[in-house]
Amino acid sequence: MDRRKFLTISAITAATAAAADGSKLGVWKTLGKLGEEDGATPVDGAKWYSAEAAGDGMAFEFKPGTLLRQRCLAADMLLDGRELAVFQITLGEGAKGRELTFRFGALNQCSFRMRLDLALVDQSQWMSDRDGAFLKPTFGGDRVDLAKVDRLAFTILRKGPQPVRWCMTDLRILPNLPPKLTEPVLPKGVLLDEFGQSVLLEWPAKTRTAEELKARIKGQLDAAPGQSWPEGFSKWGGWKARKLTEPTGWFRTKQQDGRWWLVDPDGYAFWSAGIDCVRVDVDARVDGIQAALKWLPELPEYADAVRNGDRQRSGSKTVNYLAANMIRALGREGWRDKWARITLAELKRLRFNTVGNWSEWEFAAKAAFPYVRPMSFRGTRCGMVYRDFPDVFHAAFEQDAAEYAAELKSTANDPALIGYFLMNEPTWAFSSELPAVGMLYNASICATRQELVRFLRGKYDSDAAISKAWNTAVVFDKVAQGKWQGVLPPEAMPDLRAFSAVMVERYFQTISKACRQVDPNHLNLGMRWQGVPEDWAVPGMKSFDVFSMNCYQEKVPAETVNKIHSLVKMPVMVGEWHFGALDVGLPASGIGHLKNQEDRGKAYRYYLEDAAAQPNCVGVHWFTLYDESALGRFDGENYNIGFLDVCNRAYEELGRAAISSHERMYTVAAGQDKPFADAPRHLPKLFL
Template sequence: MLLPFTLEPDVLLGGISRENDPTPIFDAVWYNAGAVNDGLAYSFAVGTLAGARYLTADLLLDGDDAGVFVLEMQEGESGPVFQFFFSLLPEASARMRIPLDSVHQNRWLYDREAAWLKPRVGGQRVDLRRVDRMRLLVTRRGDTVTRWCMTPLIVTAAEPLRLAQPILRKGCLLDALGQSTLRTWPGKSRDAQEVTTRLHNQLRDAPLQQWPDGFTKWGGWTYRTFDATGYFHTHWDAEGERWWLVDPEGYAFWSAGQDCVRPAIDASAAGLESALTWLPDDTDAEFATIVTHDGDALLVDYLQAHLMRAFGPNAWHAAWSNITLAELRRTGFNTVGNWSDWPVASDAGFPYVRPLVPLADPKAPLIFRDFPDVFDPAFEADAARFAEQLAETRDDPALVGYFLMNEPTWGFAEQTPAAGMLFNMTTNASRRALVDFLRERYGDPASLSRAWELDTTFEAVAKSAWDAPLNEAAQTDLADFSAIMVERYFSTLSAACRAVDPNHLNLGARYYSVPPDWCLGGMRSFDVFSMNCYEARVPADSLKAIHEALKLPTLIGEWHLGAMDVGLPATGVGPRVRDQVARGQAYRVYLETAAAIPWCVGVHHFTHYDQSALGRFDGECYNIGFLDICHRPYDELVLAARQSHRRLYPVALGEHKPFGDAPEYMSRLFF
């Protein structure tokens, strides 16, 4: 079939209905979906998509909730299924531009483009030469019918143009304060003067805010002591049969942290400039720094504008620092978490963790997503250069520890790193090491071919452009070799970091969930295992298994809860609850049940502030903060956190039972 060509849906799936009402987009059709997995089905001849480079369509989502969609491509009725997820910002037209080479699975996250949010891949690898069907499904939604209009799909060899100007049916999406214009809610700030008064009052009260009674100067517990080393370290309490962190003076420490403690809430506005009520121009020179350009990105920080308006261009950061550390003490947090303005914590002697920044110019190539060629001779030198950044905090007693990375994207793939490497890279050092591994396991090519049920050679494994399917034996072999790759990866990084900084805790990789067995064993080189856990409770059985496998405690690097009652179009990755009161209940359940788990040494809430209603760099626009964009604390959540943090250590010691009055958990809306 000659390119470009269009595809129309030939079947409506589930309870979806089609409208004949006029649409704001030319040649579009309205659809109404009342349930998850309602959608549109497309069928075509096998191989129709071969040779094409993009799928594109224009869409507009009605209402004030975000919507999440998945486009699935499948090889026949029972073949592998590739998934491409995306979300839409409500009341702004968007252009979907799906690169068809994404089916190779070598990239997880694609760039947000205006109202087309968080495009990313999932599912399995497919071959476009074998694909003969697609489905566009609603995969997450709010409480009302998901109504959107869209044009036919266009299949093209040329890259589609970006959408030049979105259609905004209800006008601007953000008001002059950075709040949503699509909703009203109790507590929505009226004007800039209200925000300024609030900030001045918070600065006035800052010296009065203290940690709960019984906390040490580091946020530890005065009633339980161990050996002091001058730095944070771990301790297995054989008598109490639980793990602890220990503060520099030897007191038991359980880390209640807040991530992203920094004066920034970026609204990603590229392509959505017309959706802003206020954007500084030449007449607002004092606010020029709230607008930043990064390549194609345009970021606008309304929080910083509020701070500058209240305290002036030279004093706002110091004022924010005083307010924020006081707010953390008032609420009972004892750790400044990842992606924070950690020098502020360091200067104040407030416990903090820090993320290590990936090298901008690694010499060892990437072989699958962000997994490096760990057998390349350059990798060890890369690791040494990577570790050098720890020198500046090596002697700081306030530093709890450092994270090597966050949620490596190779961990999200259904393929193991070795399988992904086989399909996406030709010759490299790790493929040659894979051949050595297979040669030792099988001895000769004939034995390998019999096991993998295909005609292959060691030379083909070493350097061919691989496209053959992998049977169960091949998948097992590649998982076993992936375990070797992961162990080499993390042990090399860990050794390099300890050579620069022997004083602080290696807090691991913040895996996105409990890792599979082939991955977990390679994490023994950490001091603390870390993962992100967006569930209603931390899974005690999983933490026990990690403790037994690695002999390490676990730190939860991210978690949160969200609601739809304060103007944000989505709620977050964690459980959704009814309102801010329920967020407080859910906070107490999560933190206190985690503190009662003997293998858990802390949980870090993500994030300090809500995200922008326009969405951050990738489109996330969640109610996940303790404060909104106008620096208004969610009092119900703050009160609940204060209650839990006062009970934290008695709960961890088994003297009190954890809070158990859980709220109703609702269907999540995140992307």
């Protein structure tokens, strides 16, 4: 046995022993058609299981309070096969009580330690940090009381076409968080080749040699000067056949004859066909699993391709294989500017007219290519009251808002900027709880709770009055401070819903006003909501110019767009959508799942042209320019959602479809042509 193998086995054995501290959860009953297999496993003390369908798994029952004063549920696991599987743990209070869900995925052929931190059953966090092959652990459902939890289900939530096979040790209850795995088992060897491609999978367009890679990228650079938009596009990518206003120098919105448009700086109708993450971004997070790499970029030549830690994940390490491939082909000096020339030319070839969110927008600004820019409110002074919802009545909230808006100074006079997104999918909006409810449970004292008391005193003149209205014993002092204990009654929800509306309105109106003071020229594109906002949240959103939402359905639901328009009286833009497949070396398709690349092209046309035909929709932005890493990005997502792969190879089927739709989108939007109607068959979703 060589030294490396000996150390790996020793580390795994020690780690497994650490995970075995505590007690087994107990006997379980089979859910669905869960299968058990005998035989050796790569993980010491584990057993093989298989599942044919979502919902297959194990059900545990135990005495209420079994998990009380415990810190963690844990097991060591390894996912076999070559496709993503998503697991779910459900904790329940009684047969019909509240249920918390905990979801996670796994890298294939790499052992990991599943850890469910029981301190987070209060729903204070939506997602825990990725740990090696343990991918995107997220919380959902209800908050639960561990004193009442008496059942647990461990099931398959999502899977690919093949049965799921995995091995795992007994699920154990631990008084402390067990240590992370530092040397995972890799039964098939390395997982990524020297170009950042999967070693486990084969496909016809896989890049085989460095010479092939270099020739492709250098050829793209040589061809870049010849790429341009069609004759019918304005200098900004607008529609020269329809002029809506005199030139203003800025992007604007306009409703004409019942149809909403964006208007480009020269006054032409503009419909935003955008693509997100136009940046050198195929990061593979490798901390804890560096043994899964065939090649790690050497320093200093590949310094631009390696990052150690960031603001949110101090111990992380990522390798950007796209950057490494660009350096290989273009040299260490000036490669990023050359990448920008290649990429903006590719966008024009594909007839995109917008560089979308999360992009290296500075390159777009320099090239006068229309773009949007993202913003993110941090609230460093005021703090948060529930997940990422700030203490909006804190004395320093407006100062935080001013600091947040100050970022817009650099682009306030740039005509190529369409507008800015205030934020993206805030995690408080993913919760089943109202912001005011989450605040009562999670922020023991804050200025917004004091404002809630003033709000309630305006309606109730005594503790007795509010107790009667809420149908529970409550005093104003309990509302003012101290984490709420127990279940809030349904009778309290109308008041807490009304105050949540106050919170949201103050939040969005304050930051929108601050942004307008710094930048009066550009569009406020909203906050990229998921779906239709609740009615109580709408007043705060009327400070936007465009309502943005992320919509990962087969098409943009017209009823959703029209309802939003009726509520906020503004046009709608889709900030994210995509479709992927399993035929090009990625273990997961993405949120939309199709059979192959040809169907991805059909799905693109069907979605975009249907959206263009809707009079209240002014654009859709695809997520993302590049596939994600097969090893998983910062949180573990590893989807086939790009127009290009990690080796900068274009997906020609998708590209041809995009060109066709982008060249027709204006006539479709104007009602002169019918939208593409040959929708492909969508497969069960496979994503984290």
